[in-house]
Amino acid sequence: MNRRNFLGLLSAVSLLSPSWLMAAPLPGVSHCTLRHQGDLTSLVLDLAGPVQYQVFTLSAPDRVVIDLHGVAAHLPPGALNFAGTPVQGLRSGPTKTGMRLVLDMHQPAKAQARLVSMGGGHQRLLVDLPVGHAAALMARHAPAHGPRQRPAVIAIDAGHGGKDPGAVSGTRHYEKTVVLGIATALHQQLSRDPRFHPTMSRDSDFFVPLHQRVLLAHQRRADMLVSIHADAAPSRSARGASVYVLSAHGATSAMARYIAESENSSDAYAGVFDSTLSNDDPMVSKVLVDMSMNATIASSLDLGRMVLGHFKQVTNIHQSRVEQAGFAVLKSPxxxxxxxEHGFMSNPYDCGRLISHRHQVELAQALHTSIGDYFHKYPVHVA
Ligand SMILES: [Zn+2]
Structure with a gap:
């Protein structure tokens, strides 16, 4: 999509009536298939009611993003057949207003979407994915195995390390040591689970700058990042675990900084938005990245709620809702x-538990279960 079309689409969307936001319950996607005829592949989504949508493409890696507004964030079960198509995989996740689908493509594709009325209030959204002739030939000769799920790559980020001890308890116990214990236990558990491929930003006591942690997750093509910490508070009475995700406000300024940083480099951040757009119009890039970021925050909130649910079984909860703040390590679009935050180093009761191996393993198990729940709800499909 060129810039003018993209901006046209944005202004069209902003004029839409918000009445669908009030409707309850939300209609869902009743059927989802990939249709492949000749050189043309189309994603076919059947919907039980009206839908507003946006479709745009991203490059490096090539993706087609479909945002559906006013629908329930749930895909019907059943695998898609990617064989012989330019589509590598399909991911989905909730957004503030509905659901986002991301098609991972083997090669650049244009995306043309149209809505067809099927009668009885039912609608069909067709997203055509025309690719060049050479690319179509390549796709046809790709190995024709059936659809499957690949292991989800989980970036486990143990906070602090090396010269940065993190929070220090009254008894001189360091946060950096506690969080490495929990991270290592989680890594061991996920390694034994075929659904996951865990990777750590540090596996011993050394310092890793915050931006490097985000970069590592991107370079390792992580599907999720879990950053592991333990709090400190001026009051010794504060205790229990909390979960944070990025706030949209923080994201906006953070991405502006990332865009600036990536302008003269070809580092991994450049891969998250269309680099041609980023070079000649920073405003459009920022809009694209913010849209991406907002969708990611909604997914992160869902994961955070799952973690709090499982943490209730093994520890006290400090904040019963997922909190949002501008943490640098969470700024992946x-x-x-x-x-x-697994508890307070500054609270003697929390600290006593946090330094015990048994409790570290228990917390890691609760994280493991939550990550399992998340990918059960939002599986990663590949061809
Ligand atoms: Zn920390």
Whole structure:
């Protein structure tokens, strides 16, 4: 999509009536298939009611993003057949207003969407994915195995390390040591689970700058980032676990900074938005990245709620709702990211538990279960 079309689409969307926001219950996607005829592949979504949508493409890696507004964030079960198509995989996740679908493409594709009325209030959204002839030939000769799910890559980020001890308890216990214990236990558990491929930003006591942690997650193509911490508070009485995700406000200024940083480099951040757009119009890039970020925050909130639900079984909860703040380590525009404070180093009761191996393993198990729940709800499909 060129810039003018994209901006046209944005202004069209902003004029839409918000009445669908009030409707309850939300209609859902009743059927989802990939249709492949000749050189043309189309994603076919059947919907039980009216829908507003936006479709745009991103490059490096090539993706087609479909945002559906006013629908329930749930895809019907059943695998898609990607064989012989330019589509590599399909991901989905909730957004503030509905659901986002991301098609991972083998090669650049244009995307043309149209809505067809099927009668009885039912609608069909067709997203045509025309690719060049050479690309179509390549896709046809791709190995024709059936659809499957690949292991989800989980970036486990143990906070602090090396010269940065993190929070220090009255008894001189360091946050950096506690969080490495929990991170290591989580890594061991996920390694034994075929659904996951865990990777750590540090596996011993060394310092990693915050932006490097985000960069590592991108370089390792993580599907999720879990940053592991333990709090400190001026009052010794504060105790229990909290979960944080990025606030949209923080994201906006953070991405502006990332855009500036990536302008003269080809680092991994450049891959999260269309680099041609970023070079000649920073405003449009920012809009694209913010749209991506807002969708990611909604997914992160969902994951955060799952973690709090499972943490209730093993520890006290400090904040019963997922909190939002501008943590630098959470500023990935397209990876659901949470920061978990597992308890207070400054609270003698919490600290006593946090330094015990048994409790570290228990917390890691609760994280493991939550991550499992998340990918059960939003599986990663590949061809
Ligand atoms: Zn910390």
């Amino acid at each position: 397209d990876i659901p990211s949470i920061l978990v």
